[in-house]
Amino acid sequence: MSKALLHIEDLSLTFPAEGGRRRVLDRVTLDLYPNEVLGLVGESGSGKTITSLAVMGLLPPTARIGGGHVWFEGRDLLALPERDLRQVRGKHIAMIFQNPRAALNPLMRAGEQVARAVRLHRGLSGKAAYDTAIELLRHVGISDAAARARAYPHQLSGGMAQRVLVAMMLACQPRLLIADEPTTGLDVTIQAQIFELIKEVQAETGATLLLITHDLGVVSEVCQRVAVMYAGQIMEVAPVEALFARPQHPYTELLLQSLLRVDRYSDLNTIPALPQITLTYGSGCRFANRCPDVRAVCREHRPPPFAVTSGHAVICHKYPEEAP
Amino acid sequence: MEPLLRVENLVKHYREGPHTIHAVNGISFDVYPGETVGLVGESGCGKTTTARCLLRLEEPTSGRIVFNGQNLTALSASQVRALRRHFQMVFQDAHESLNPRFSVRRTLHEPLLLHGLFRAESQLYEAVERVNLEREHLGRHPAQLSGGQKQRVGVARAIMTHPQFVVLDEPTSSLDMSLRIHVIALLRRLQRELNMAYLFISHDLSTVRHLCDRVLVMYLGRVVEMGPTEAVFARPRHVYTQALLSAIPIPDPTAKRERILLKGETPSLREIKVGCGLQDRCPYVADECLRPVPFYDLGDGHQAACRLARQEPQAMPTQARHGDSEGKLR
């Protein structure tokens, strides 16, 4: 078992809400290993984006860390001062977001932005940097790269803009790539292209990719391991095949059963409705109020993670009793 | 049976400065009473524009729209207004399509008021309960409702006048997975209860597969394939449909798939191409594709405007080939 590249340990986070603060992340523990693709899956409000923002140190000022650590290369990112965090960001950990055109500087040409990243992280300057930038743009599949490099972000399509961001990431050569719903809002055929691209970048650089998404289809095709989140808690972590074939947590089961697939027709009456996320929780499992297998102890506290098999962990009181 | 709605050669062009945007380029189709027709395609294909023209929220550049035997395109604005009780729309962004100052009650009461159909409060109660909301929601404002609830208010508003035809513009796009099924089940139940026909516009093909009887696939302002849903999804014959379906990720790691990857990106709508709109991107393009391509009949109402549709029937692209693609790293 190789050493973890990123070790999120017991992370809790609160936000201000009516009547005090609300715990948006509750003792989240997650490991990322070198050279892998991990999917972080959950519905909106599950806390997956906030987790990544916490890793990057990009939390909004109203957020307060309630406990826990984020270990990266021997240092706790949560404890680092901004100056040191800035060294880590970009160089070691890079992130791409949902709306690619919004992530680019609207006043700077695309090629120049990539060149800047090259200058900052690869130590090149002047023409060498710009030429490298063009090469990177070509590398991510932008045809006519030299001409496109002179375009401003608003002149680029969504897919094109996302490729520019991937090029910038390549310039940084980070060890950890975080992609938060990178293809939402892009056309399906472009989505397919972008995911092909991201997979190849990951394979080529050996970086770790943390892919945040609500789309289980994407997870199935792109990721090697998956972590399932619900309302700020991790429910299950497993290799992709195992999660789909042998889901252990009741929430995961419900999630998989309520999927509509495009490649086959399912009788809607047989699909159980997925319960919605409530907003008030006790100190135990947050799925308790909606769980078909709930017990009294579930609302009080959660058990430690149980390893169903090596690499497949579930946090649920049903285990180890009902382990296969 | 007479179609409820017949669209003949609908064309819509916009001026954008010096350019002309060819949003819709001659589409024709029918919608029969009680059926659900899906209009699918990616952004820019013209599906939303088509819907807006049907509802006369925009004026078509040319073409005929015949609703219940009446030529909508020939009527005046006030005549159309009187007919609106029969065709309604559920908008994409529920939050934006509700007046923030109107209570739910006022929003739902208005259609009845405008068409002289208001008799009693019970009509409003019935409407909210039909969409699985509570009576107390009538007193609330949009800001006090969740996304799913706002969506249901939008649906309730559309069905207040018991229309025969409802256009649904991406009603599930902004919703969570967990809400989608609820909304689909609701829409199906309402359709049965009120005997309405739906035109369901979406890029969410898995929802379309579970809701629609027939489907039209659009690309660059034209229909490229149409037919019964099962036929089109199981045996797509136009290369674009095949590429579209193969691009959708399937939540099943054991499913082996080959993708048809199209080259490059969707071309701009500023020029219309003679011939197939996919000609610049298609891995199987041939000379005849550069000339206008007719629809080939595949039986049972299934048609595709692609030369490959002339060949023997093929199943879904497990046997399809990889096209050359600029989407790959070099």
Place this chain on the structure above:
Amino acid sequence: MAETTIRQPVVTATSLSSTLRRFRRRPAFALGVGLVLFYTLVALFGPALTPYEPAKTNPRASLEPPSATFLFGTDKFGRDVLTRVVHATRLDLAIAASVGLSAFAIGSLIGGLAGYYGGLLDDVVMRVVDVMFAFPAFILAMAITGMLGDTLQNVVIAIATAYTPYFIRLTRAEMLTVRTHPYAEAALSVGNPRWRIMLVHLLPNALTPSLVQMALVFGWAILDTAGLAFLGLGITPPTAEWGVLVSEGAQRIVSGEWWVWLFPGVAIVLAAFAFSLVGDGLRDIVAGEER
């Protein structure tokens, strides 16, 4: 279907706790509102409580300094300054309200129509507004009063006309934004005629900046009325109006009877200041809550 609803504060919510919170965070706004309330009370109840008649002359008590009998002193004709200031409060506030409300109502309607329908109507309206904006409001008010004659009614008309362009522009600008909102289109699709969409759906949502402006215009109207009166236009003596009082007191500056002009002067300044604070506070509140 059991579904948890999400309560978010509605922008127009006016629960007691949220209102108090608004005041606590904005002392200037609270001060302004307090002053306006004070003035309103004086305007409503003051004249009934004054010890003297505002117009009754009393030559023997001419130009008495402030004392126990005459809290603000007396003017040249022996009239109690306090009484006259209080009566003037009612008049000036009434003028401010009339001006503010009519300029708001008429200007917003015109602006809304221009913004919604655009075209020739919009062009004509905007050019007229441009011309009017070329002149300072006070000058315009002077000119109109001069043309129409020195009556109270004409003063209101004149000043209201001078400020209407503000509301036209503000509402028109909001309307341009608001008319592109999907709910306007939804209103069309359920069968609303265009005029009803504009009036019932859009205009109410376009009024917020105008409401803020109205508070400011209340203050400016007071200054303008007083200014006109000081120059001998509009309201003339012996009517008790702050500007008239200041004008009467101006003659006493050199001779040293400061109480005749000071008290009405302070009344003017404080009133204008109060409305200004209220207007600024409203603007802050709206900006803070429109997120």
